[in-house]
Amino acid sequence: KNDISVDVLIIGAGPSGCVAAAYLNGKGISTKVVEKNKFPRFVIGESLLPRCMEHFEETGLLDCLKAKNFEVKAGARFLKDGMVCNFDFSKKFTSGWDYTWQVPRADFDNTLAQEIIKMGVDVSFEEQVTEVNIDETGNSCTNVVNVEGKSYKINAKFIIDSSGFGRVLPRLLDLDKPSVIPKHSAIYTHIAETERPKGTEGTLITFDVVTDTCWLWVIPFSNGTTSIGFVGPSDFIESFKGNAAEKLTEMLKLSEYYYDRLKEKPFLFEPHIIKDYSKAVKSIFGKGFALTGNSAEFLDPVFSSGVTFATESGLLAAKLITKQLNNEKVDWEKEYEEYIMKGVDVFRTYVNEWYTGNLQKIFFHPIENPIIKSQICSVLAGYVWDEKNPFVKNHNRLVKTVAQYVEMERESLLN
Ligand code: FAD
Known part of the structure; x- marks a missing residue:
């Protein structure tokens, strides 16, 4: 294969790469996507947030997704010890999308990749980036190897x-x-559900808190399969005996609510285990490059922020590159890193406060405060850049303060 020259090279054809490529292509910028795998390929991250719908809409990728009839996600349910907390995205504080989807990612990501190819983006599958040299001006030369071992x-x-x-x-x-996130791991698979409970119960996305720091996700898809997985401290997940299937089978007993529905359903693949999944970097940009999505940062699956962060950062990076290629000045520190990290910091607080127990106190408090609920709901819908929302602007203090307050209220109810 001959060497090639493009304006922008994108490594990876997941949602982050596809959104970036669709935007750049729409601006007439020559773009090449190199993807290591053959699509469709499995990846975890199946519960989306309403915020990412804006990114698909802006880059012309929404219609192809709508046509797939993925399961609609209009909120999320959290369960713990018989207590229930339902979030309804239509009641969120920030205006914006009030639904999104629950998606088998092989199908979802392939739909995006095929659509950008239709748009005219040059995408190579089964080609892997192995080496990158970036000079002091930001121009780069990247080595790519295909499945036959040939490089260009x-x-x-x-x-x-x-x-x-x-x-x-x-x-x-x-x-x-x-x-800085504590070491956590996940174990998950898909099951076929030929007979689901009737009505929304069968299709509702749920997070069942089985111990203070371990929870089960149940994500039903419109194709009749359901994703199930546990997340918890790495040593807790490791303490279950046997191979991955035996561990997951045993762990299902932790869920009083779901055990009967999920037990004895054959696993569609040997459960995957991802250990110590949280990732961070020193900087998310440099001369001639930007990191987007999981390559930049991954916190925790508990609030399903991964894909939304991937598309937010992919789209913003593409916009800033477009400006730069048009000879406009870009302050990457301020316009990219500071902006992206603001959202990451909000999610980081919520992830940390989930595992300290403070957020769970608020979620499962018997007296509901609709204003607080709508403001937290916005965060859970991915609107973490809306500084009009006190639960965004003062994320550091407010979750702790409200948790203290509800604790006092709960104690006074008990007395
Ligand atoms: P990916 O979708 O991972 O795509 C990256 C692509 O790059 C891949 O196709 C890969 O093959 C390709 N690639 C890798 N190396 C090379 C190379 N050398 N050369 C060329 N190509 C390469 N997120 C959510 O939004 N909701 C959830 O419910 C959720 N649950 C999760 C549960 C767990 C246990 C974990 C660990 C994560 C979860 N996530 C979730 C996060 C989610 O998986 C990611 O945030 C999301 O997939 C990131 O998208 P991306 O486009 O950055 O990367």
């Missing part, structure tokens, strides 16, 4: 690294730094 070079003015857990540039440029 791509010269680009800019690289977007959307390689997810492949984390190509963090590895090659030594950008990794330890995550």
